[in-house]
Amino acid sequence: xxxxxxxxxxxxxxxxxxxxxxxxxxxxxxxxxxxxxxxxxxxxxxxxxxxxxxxxxxxxxxxxxxxxxxxxxxxxxxxxxxxxxxxxxxxxxxxxxxxxxxxxxxxxxxxxxxxxxxxxxxxxxxxxxxxxxxxxxxxxxxxxxxxxxxxxxxxxxxxxxxxxxxxxxxxxxxxxxxxxxxxxxxxxxxxxxxxxxxxxxxxxxxxxxxxxxxxxxxxxxxxxxxxxxxxxxxxxxx
Numbered sequence: 001x002x003x004x005x006x007x008x009x010x011x012x013x014x015x016x017x018x019x020x021x022x023x024x025x026x027x028x029x030x031x032x033x034x035x036x037x038x039x040x041x042x043x044x045x046x047x048x049x050x051x052x053x054x055x056x057x058x059x060x061x062x063x064x065x066x067x068x069x070x071x072x073x074x075x076x077x078x079x080x081x082x083x084x085x086x087x088x089x090x091x092x093x094x095x096x097x098x099x100x101x102x103x104x105x106x107x108x109x110x111x112x113x114x115x116x117x118x119x120x121x122x123x124x125x126x127x128x129x130x131x132x133x134x135x136x137x138x139x140x141x142x143x144x145x146x147x148x149x150x151x152x153x154x155x156x157x158x159x160x161x162x163x164x165x166x167x168x169x170x171x172x173x174x175x176x177x178x179x180x181x182x183x184x185x186x187x188x189x190x191x192x193x194x195x196x197x198x199x200x201x202x203x204x205x206x207x208x209x210x211x212x213x214x215x216x217x218x219x220x221x222x223x224x225x226x227x228x229x230x231x232x233x234x235x236x237x238x
Contacts (some may be wrong), residue, residue, distance in 0.1 A: 011155035049149070050161035058096040058145050058164055062105050063088070063208075064184045070108050071183070073167050074138050078110035079180040081212075087205035092189030095165060096144055104205070105143040111135040111176060114174040118172040132175035136200065139168045142191070179212045192218050194234055200224050 053071025054061055055179040062086045071078060087104035088094055094104045114134040124130050145164035150157070188208055195217055196202060206224075209216040216233070227235040 003168045026073050046183060049162070050169075051160065051163045052165045052167075054096060054142055054145060054164035061096050061106070061142065061155055062188070064092070067108075067183050069109075070140050070142070070165065073165055074110045074140055075112060075167075076106070077112045078138055079112070080108070080183060081111055081176070081178045081180055082109045083107070083184060083208075083210040085208045085210075088192070088208050089205055090189075090192045090200075090202045092187055092192060096106055096142060098144070098145050103144055105141060108140040108142075109178075110138040110140070111180060112138055114172060114204045117174075121172070121174070128174070130174050134172045134174055135176060136172050137170040139170070141168070181210075182210050182230075184210050184215075185230070186215060186228065190232060191226075194228075195224065195226055198224065198226060 013154070044050060047227065050073075052073055055066040056062065063083060071080075083106065085094065085106040086100075086102070087210050094106065096104055098104050112135060114136055117130075117134045121134065122130060142165050143162065145162065147162045149162055150159045192200070192206065195206065198218060200206070201222075204219050206217055213227075214230050215232075217226040217228065218224060229235055
């Protein structure tokens with residue numbers, strides 16, 4: 001009889017342990033959903049955090065190979081005007097998970113043409129002719145995933161977890177301040193390969209900027225500043 005009670009007690013104890021494991025698993029799942037799904041979407045007064053995971057491996061993000069994923073986040077009709085990639089390694093990738101400061105990050109700037117002027121657009125002649133198309137500036141910034149950010153605005157305050165790729169839309173503007181350009185066609189690894197022949201240290205990280213003039217390659221603190229054309233070739237030095 002005593003043996004049956006012991007066996008029964010063991011079974012009940014085992015059932016309770018399994019129940020606690022199930023509860024713990026559900027709790028962890030809910031917490032992860034809150035951090036990576038619900039909280040990034042929360043906002044107040046229309047403010048929202050429009051964030052997505054980095055395209056590909058955040059520890060080896062390729063700003064050129066990952067362009068399609070960035071463009072998708074920018075939205076339909078987005079046209080590129082420039083890219084600034086900070087701290088690109090000699091293999092052409094960035095470690096967005098790095099812990100050093102200033103941290104690696106990349107900024108993509110787009111313009112989206114609006115089908116009609118915004119509601120607050122001034123009439124033609126007020127502050128200028130205002131006859132050019134209206135555009136919506138869109139910035140996509142890639143940085144370290146998992147960081148908490150707090151936002152304060154006139155519409156309210158909110159916090160969110162940046163999944164790594166953040167989309168920010170600014171007020172509409174009349175006309176383009178910078179020309180739109182084609183997607184980057186030059187591998188950053190290829191630019192680095194040329195830079196290595198110009199005494200760039202292989203262990204360094206570079207700032208690479210892409211705009212209508214082509215590619216600007218520099219290493220902060222060193223006298224290395226190279227310019228490449230749209231054809232990926234090094235421009236003649238003055």
